Amino acid sequence: MTDSTERTALVTGASNGIGRAIAATLAVEGVRVHICGRDSVTVKQTVAELRAEGLEISGQACDVTRPDQVTALVNDCVARYGPVDILVNNAGQPGGGITADIDNALWYATIDTNLNGVFLMTKAVLNEGRMRERASGRVINIASVWGKQGTIGGAPYAAAKHGVVGFTRCLALELAKSGITVNAVCPGYVETPMSVNVRACQAGIWQVDEEEALRRLASDIPIGRYSEPEEVAGMVSYLASPKAASVTGQALNVCGGFGVY
Numbered sequence: 001m002t003d004s005t006e007r008t009a010l011v012t013g014a015s016n017g018i019g020r021a022i023a024a025t026l027a028v029e030g031v032r033v034h035i036c037g038r039d040s041v042t043v044k045q046t047v048a049e050l051r052a053e054g055l056e057i058s059g060q061a062c063d064v065t066r067p068d069q070v071t072a073l074v075n076d077c078v079a080r081y082g083p084v085d086i087l088v089n090n091a092g093q094p095g096g097g098i099t100a101d102i103d104n105a106l107w108y109a110t111i112d113t114n115l116n117g118v119f120l121m122t123k124a125v126l127n128e129g130r131m132r133e134r135a136s137g138r139v140i141n142i143a144s145v146w147g148k149q150g151t152i153g154g155a156p157y158a159a160a161k162h163g164v165v166g167f168t169r170c171l172a173l174e175l176a177k178s179g180i181t182v183n184a185v186c187p188g189y190v191e192t193p194m195s196v197n198v199r200a201c202q203a204g205i206w207q208v209d210e211e212e213a214l215r216r217l218a219s220d221i222p223i224g225r226y227s228e229p230e231e232v233a234g235m236v237s238y239l240a241s242p243k244a245a246s247v248t249g250q251a252l253n254v255c256g257g258f259g260v261y
């Protein structure tokens with residue numbers, strides 16, 4: 001891995017939440033970061049805000065489920081900053097319900113964004129992003145503790161995230177001799193716009209207000225609170241660093257003790 005000032009990262013779903021914290025953390029370390037999200041206005045606003053902090057960040061709209069947009073994103077990133085050294089597959093969406101009642105469209109959309117998007121983006125970065133032709137690289141997939149254990153009402157999301165963990169383990173072995181490491185980061189509950197929405201749904205199911213839902217959810221977390229996006233970003237920063245060169249094929253929790261393995 002080259003000096004951090006020469007590294008380029010592509011972070012998906014970085015207009016908000018965990019992805020934004022990852023982009024900012026890597027950029028503070030001197031990495032040039034290209035980001036995406038589906039909504040171009042939010043992407044532009046995020047890029048402007050982070051650039052105003054003096055960070056080298058650019059970005060564009062891209063839906064990770066669309067192969068044409070994925071290829072365009074990677075090509076534009078390479079044209080701007082050169083080959084991709086670090087890919088962070090962070091874009092994701094929630095998806096759950098009582099399995100027998102789940103709308104087919106919700107199932108397909110959840111798998112498409114959380115799992116198919118990871119495959120499409122990784123393949124594009126290995127090829128158009130030119131990671132495959134180089135002697136080093138990092139692929140870091142943001143999975144979930146629900147990628148390693150089950151939860152009632154979470155079948156589509158957990159199935160997709162288990163898929164991400166399986167994909168991570170296979171690709172890590174495939175690329176083990178190449179200098180490219182492949183790992184998953186598995187957050188528990190993290191305070192972001194997604195978790196606010198999930199909490200509102202849970203409050204509805206429990207028929208309590210959102211404050212009570214937060215209290216109940218947090219009481220299940222051994223440290224007694226949600227993780228911060230920056231704490232997930234800290235793990236990504238480590239995995240992206242030269243110090244993590246022998247860490248590959250792992251699924252590492254950032255969950256306040258919530259994950260059981």
Ligand code: NDP
Binds near residue numbers: 017038145
């Ligand atoms: P947010 O909903 O806060 O942010 C999601 C980001 O992804 C946004 O920038 C959104 O932008 C983008 N995005 C969503 N769908 C797509 C798509 N199809 N193509 C491109 N970008 C997309 O989520 P979080 O920050 O909470 O979650 C980030 C990751 O962490 C996800 O993979 C999630 O599953 C995982 N995670 C989160 C946890 C939590 O408690 N928050 C816990 C465990 C895992 P736009 O809508 O404009 O596309």
